[in-house]
Structure formats: C-alpha cells, structure tokens
Amino acid sequence: MTKLELKGSWNEAKGKLKQKYAQLTDDDLLFTEGKEDELLGRLQKKTGETKENLRTYIADL
Secondary structure (H helix, E strand, O other): OOHHHHHHOHHHHHHHHHHHOOOOOOOOOOOOOOOHHHHHHHHHHHHOOOHHHHHHHHHOO
C-alpha cells in the first residue's frame, strides 16, 4: 500500500472497512498523511487482524 494508493481511494476504503468491521468509528479511520502505521495500529487493535492482512485488504479494495 503506497501513500498515493491509500490517499487516492481512502473515502471508498473507509466505507468498505466500516462494512466489514462494524465496530470501527470515524475516529478509528482518521487518516493523516504520514501516519499510516498509526492508522494500521488502531485498525489492528480494533479488529484483531494483522497489519499485513489489513494492508492486503485495503490494497485489494
């Protein structure tokens, strides 16, 4: 997942992540450029998925 890929499709990705993981909030999905690892850490904590699984899922959206 590159910064450009994530930034370009983030609104769409947020919606799909919320569909798959209903417990995620807007605050959990707050994306700040340069803070990808922090975002993945929050998602990992909430979903129990590995960071690699989350990266793959987001990249495949």
